Amino acid sequence: xxxxxxxxxxxxxxxxALAIAIFAALSLAAPNFLTFANLTSMGSQxxxxxxxxxxxxxxxxxxxxxxxxxxxANLASVVAALLLxxxxxxxxxxxxxxxxxxxxxxxxxxxxxxxxxLPPILATLGTLQLYGGIGIVVTGGPxxxxxxxxxxxxxxxxxxxxxxxxxxxxxxxxxALGLVLRFTASGTRARLxxxxxxxxxxxxxxxxxxxxxxxxxxxxxxxLAGLVILARVNSANADYGGSYLLLVILINILAxxxxxxxxxxxxxxxxxxxxxxxxxxxxxxxxxxxxxxxxFFGSLLIxxxxxxxxxxxxxxxxxxxxxxxx
Amino acid sequence: MADPVLSMTGIRKAYGPVRVLExxxxxxxxxxxxxxxxxxxxxxxxxxxxxxxxxxxxxGSVTIAGQTIGADARQAIAAALSVIYQDFSLFPNLTVSExxxxxxxxxxxxRWHRARADRRLARETLARMRVDLDLDMLVELLPVAxxxxxxxxxxxxxEARVIVMDEPTTALTRSEVARLAEIIAALKAEGVxxxxxxxxxxxxxxxxxxxxxxxxxxxxxxxxxxAFDAARLGCEMTGRAIDTQRLARAAPVAxxxxxxxxxxxxxxxxxxxxxxxxxxxxxxxxGLLGSGRTELSLSLFGxxxxxxxxxxxxxxxxxxxxxRDAMAAGIAYVPEDRLTEGLFLDQPIADNITVATLSSRxxxxxxxxxKRARDAVQRLRIKTPGVEPTVATLSxxxxxxxxxxxxxxRSPRLMILNGPTVGVDIGSxxxxxxxxxxxxRAGTAVMVVTDDIGEAMALSDRVLVMVKGRITGAFDxxxxxxxxxxxxxxxxxxx
Numbered sequence: 142x143x144x145x146x147x148x149x150x151x152x153x154x155x156x157x158a159l160a161i162a163i164f165a166a167l168s169l170a171a172p173n174f175l176t177f178a179n180l181t182s183m184g185s186q187x188x189x190x191x192x193x194x195x196x197x198x199x200x201x202x203x204x205x206x207x208x209x210x211x212x213x214a215n216l217a218s219v220v221a222a223l224l225l226x227x228x229x230x231x232x233x234x235x236x237x238x239x240x241x242x243x244x245x246x247x248x249x250x251x252x253x254x255x256x257x258x259l260p261p262i263l264a265t266l267g268t269l270q271l272y273g274g275i276g277i278v279v280t281g282g283p284x285x286x287x288x289x290x291x292x293x294x295x296x297x298x299x300x301x302x303x304x305x306x307x308x309x310x311x312x313x314x315x316x317a318l319g320l321v322l323r324f325t326a327s328g329t330r331a332r333l334x335x336x337x338x339x340x341x342x343x344x345x346x347x348x349x350x351x352x353x354x355x356x357x358x359x360x361x362x363x364x365l366a367g368l369v370i371l372a373r374v375n376s377a378n379a380d381y382g383g384s385y386l387l388l389v390i391l392i393n394i395l396a397x398x399x400x401x402x403x404x405x406x407x408x409x410x411x412x413x414x415x416x417x418x419x420x421x422x423x424x425x426x427x428x429x430x431x432x433x434x435x436x437f438f439g440s441l442l443i444x445x446x447x448x449x450x451x452x453x454x455x456x457x458x459x460x461x462x463x464x465x466x467x
Numbered sequence: 468m469a470d471p472v473l474s475m476t477g478i479r480k481a482y483g484p485v486r487v488l489e490x491x492x493x494x495x496x497x498x499x500x501x502x503x504x505x506x507x508x509x510x511x512x513x514x515x516x517x518x519x520x521x522x523x524x525x526x527g528s529v530t531i532a533g534q535t536i537g538a539d540a541r542q543a544i545a546a547a548l549s550v551i552y553q554d555f556s557l558f559p560n561l562t563v564s565e566x567x568x569x570x571x572x573x574x575x576x577x578r579w580h581r582a583r584a585d586r587r588l589a590r591e592t593l594a595r596m597r598v599d600l601d602l603d604m605l606v607e608l609l610p611v612a613x614x615x616x617x618x619x620x621x622x623x624x625x626e627a628r629v630i631v632m633d634e635p636t637t638a639l640t641r642s643e644v645a646r647l648a649e650i651i652a653a654l655k656a657e658g659v660x661x662x663x664x665x666x667x668x669x670x671x672x673x674x675x676x677x678x679x680x681x682x683x684x685x686x687x688x689x690x691x692x693x694a695f696d697a698a699r700l701g702c703e704m705t706g707r708a709i710d711t712q713r714l715a716r717a718a719p720v721a722x723x724x725x726x727x728x729x730x731x732x733x734x735x736x737x738x739x740x741x742x743x744x745x746x747x748x749x750x751x752x753x754g755l756l757g758s759g760r761t762e763l764s765l766s767l768f769g770x771x772x773x774x775x776x777x778x779x780x781x782x783x784x785x786x787x788x789x790x791r792d793a794m795a796a797g798i799a800y801v802p803e804d805r806l807t808e809g810l811f812l813d814q815p816i817a818d819n820i821t822v823a824t825l826s827s828r829x830x831x832x833x834x835x836x837x838k839r840a841r842d843a844v845q846r847l848r849i850k851t852p853g854v855e856p857t858v859a860t861l862s863x864x865x866x867x868x869x870x871x872x873x874x875x876x877r878s879p880r881l882m883i884l885n886g887p888t889v890g891v892d893i894g895s896x897x898x899x900x901x902x903x904x905x906x907x908r909a910g911t912a913v914m915v916v917t918d919d920i921g922e923a924m925a926l927s928d929r930v931l932v933m934v935k936g937r938i939t940g941a942f943d944x945x946x947x948x949x950x951x952x953x954x955x956x957x958x959x960x961x962x
Contacts (some may be wrong), residue, residue: 217745324833333822336811342770343800343808345790381683403813
C-alpha cells in the first residue's frame with residue numbers, strides 16, 4: 142500500500158532555502174561578502190565543475206554514472222590548446238574539434254555499456270584512465286601554454302562587466318539539458334529506463350540508442366567544461382581538476398539525484414552547485430583554512446542524505462521499513 | 468474449547484482522516500486454520516501489520532498466547548507469532564539451514580554462529596513437516612514452493628504457534644498446493660494455528676476451517692467454512708453479487724487469423740507449436756508454471772527468439788528481434804510480473820500510461836501527455852486522485868489497469884496478457900475481464916496466458932492447454948468443463 146513518499150519537490154525547496162540561508166548568514170557575518178567583486182568572482186569559479194555535474198546528471202538519471210567526465214574535459218582542452226597554438230589557420234577548428242572529441246569519447250562510453258553490457262561504473266572507470274592516459278602521452282606531462290590572447294580573454298571577461306561568460310555558458314547548458322530531460326521523449330525514456338530497465342524493454346524502448354545518446358550528451362557537456370577551463374586557466378593540463386570527480390558526484394547526490402536512477406533535475410544541480418560555492422567562498426571569508434572545506438562538504442552531504450532518509454522513510458527502524466514495503 | 472491462542476478485540480486504526488479499521492475482532496484457537504478474506508483496500512494488510520506489531524493500533528488489544536502485544540515486531544515474534552509475507556523475506560545468499568535457524572539463533576540473540584546446531588535444528592524442523600530439502604542449498608536456487616516451505620520451517624523452528632501467511636498459494640501449482648495442504652494438516656494436529664490472508668476463493672475452501680470476511684475495515688461475515696460457498700464469499704467481500712458464469716461474448720470472429728504460428732520451437736522451452744489468433748477472438752493458453760507458456764508468449768512479442776518454425780502476421784512471415792518489432796506489427800504484451808516487468812513504480816501514473824506512445828520527434832507537451840493519461844484513467848475507471856502521483860500508490864487492480872491503458876493507447880491488433888489478474892481482487896478482476904472483452908468486440912485478437920482455469924473459462928472462446936512445452940489440447944470453451952481442464956494441464960489426460 143504505502144509507497145516511498147515522493148519528497149523530490151520538497152527537498153529541492155529545502156535545498157534552495159539552505160542556499161538562501163547560507164547566503165544571508167555570510168552577508169551578515171562577513172562584511173565584504175556581499176560585494177560586487179566577490180559575487181562576480183564566485184560566478185566565474187563554479188561553472189566549470191557545475192558543467193561537469195550537469196554532464197553526470199543524465200547518466201545517473203538513467204541508472205548509470207560517468208566517471209570519465211573530468212578526463213574528457215581535460216583531453217578536450219588539450220586538443221583545443223594544441224590547435225590554438227598551431228597557428229591562426231588551425232585555431233578556428235579548436236572549439237568544434239574539442240566538442241566533437243567529447244562526443245566521440247561519450248559514444249565510446251555508450252558503446253561499452255550498451256553493446257558490451259559493461260556496468261557503467263566500470264566502463265567509465267576504464268575510459269577515465271584511457272582518456273587521461275591519452276592526454277598525458279600527447280602533452281608529455283606538462284601543461285600546454287602559449288595560447289593566443291583572444292582565447293584566454295573570454296574566460297575572464299564579463300558581459301556588461303557583471304556576468305562572467307563561463308556563468309552564461311553554464312546557464313545555457315543547464316537550460317538546454319533541462320529542456321531535453323523534461324520535454325523530449327529521450328529525457329522521459331532516460332528517467333523511466335533508470336527507474337526500471339526491465340520494464341523499459343517490455344515497452345520496446347530503444348535501449349542501445351538511448352544509452353548512446355545519454356553518454357554522448359555527457360561527453361559533449363564535459364568537452365564544454367574543458368573549453369571553459371582552458372579559457373579560465375589559460376593553459377591545458379592533462380590531469381587538471383583531480384578533486385573534481387568526487388565533487389561532481391557529491392553535487393549530484395546533494396541535488397537529490399537518485400544513485401539508483403529514475404530521479405534527478407537540472408534545478409537541483411544548479412542549487413547544489415551554488416550552495417557548495419557559497420560554502421566554499423564563505424569559508425574563505427571567515428578565514429577558515431582551505432583544508433576545512435572538505436570537512437564541511439562531507440558533513441553537509443552526510444547530514445543532507447540522513448535528513449532525507451529520515452523524512453522519506455518516516456523513521457530509521459528496520460521493521461518500519463519492512464512495513465512500508467509489505 | 469481450549470483458550471484461543473490469538474485474540475484481537477476492538478481494533479481501530481485511522482491514517483489521518485481515513486478510517487482503515489473499525490472495531491475489528493478476531494480469534495484463533497490452537498489447530499485452527501482461519502481465512503482472513505477481503506478485497507484489496509479492505510484493511511486486511513493493516514490488520515496484519517497491527518497483529519505483528521509493525522503498526523500500532525489506535526485502540527483495541529492483541530493477545531498472543533496470553534501475552535499482550537504492543538507496537539514492536541520483536542514482541543510478536545517472541546510471543547510465538549510469525550508472519551510469512553508474499554516475498555517470504557528469506558536471505559537468498561544463505562543456505563536452507565541457515566535460513567531456518569536464523570530467527571531462533573542469530574536473531575534470537577546467540578552471539579556465536581554454530582553451523583552444526585543450525586543444521587540440527589533445520590533437520591528436526593523439516594522432519595516435523597515431513598519435508599525433504601537439501602540443507603546446504605542456497606535459498607536463491609530453490610523453486611518458489613520450496614522457498615515457502617523454508618519460510619514455514621523458519622517460523623516453526625522459532626516455536627511459532629500462530630503462522631500468518633499472506634496469499635500463500637499465489638505462486639504455487641496445483642500439486643504444490645496439495646502438498647502445502649498436507650503439511651498444514653500435519654501441523655494443525657500439533658496445535659499450530661494458521662491465519663491465511665487471501666482473496667482466492669479456491670484456496671479459502673481448500674484450506675480453511677473458519678472464515679472472517681473484512682470489507683471497508685469492518686468484519687462483515689464470520690463463521691465456519693461450511694457456511695459459505697463461492698458466491699456468498701464473493702458477495703460478502705465485494706458487497707455485491709458476482710456471478711461466476713461465463714461472460715457474454717458474441718463478438719464476430721474473423722475468418723483469417725491475424726497471427727499464425729507453425730511448428731514453432733525453442734530448445735528447452737517449447738516445441739511443435741501451432742497457433743492461430745483471430746481478430747475478435749479470445750484464446751486462453753493454460754498451463755502450469757514451467758510448461759513453456761511464458762516462453763511461448765515472450766517469443767510472440769520478440770523478447771525471446773524461437774529456434775525453428777514460422778510466425779506470420781496476416782500471411783506475411785515476420786522475425787522479431789525485440790519488442791519494438793512486435794509493437795510495430797501491432798502486438799501488445801502485458802507481462803507476468805506487474806511490479807518488475809510492467810510498471811515504473813516510483814514514476815508518475817501519467818508517464819506509465821504514455822510511455823509506449825511517446826513521439827520521438829521534437830518536444831513533448833507535458834500537458835497533452837497528462838490529458839491523454841487523464842482520459843485513459845477515466846475510461847478504465849482507475850481509482851486515483853490524479854495522474855501525477857506515482858503508480859506505486861495504486862492498488863494491484865488499478866496498477867494492472869494502468870498497464871492495460873498503456874497498451875490500449877496504441878490500439879493494438881493483438882493483445883497478449885500473461886496472468887492478467889494475478890494479485891487482483893475479485894471486483895477488479897471482473898472489470899478487467901470486461902475491458903478485455905470490450906477490446907475483443909472491437910476487433911482485437913486477445914490471448915490470455917494463465918493458470919487460473921476459472922479465468923480461462925470465463926473469458927475465452929477457445930482454450931489451449933500447454934504441457935511440458937507442447938500444446939496438448941484445444942477446446943471450445945462451451946464444450947469443456949473446469950475439471951477436465953484441471954486434468955489436462957497437469958498432464959493427467961495423457962498419463
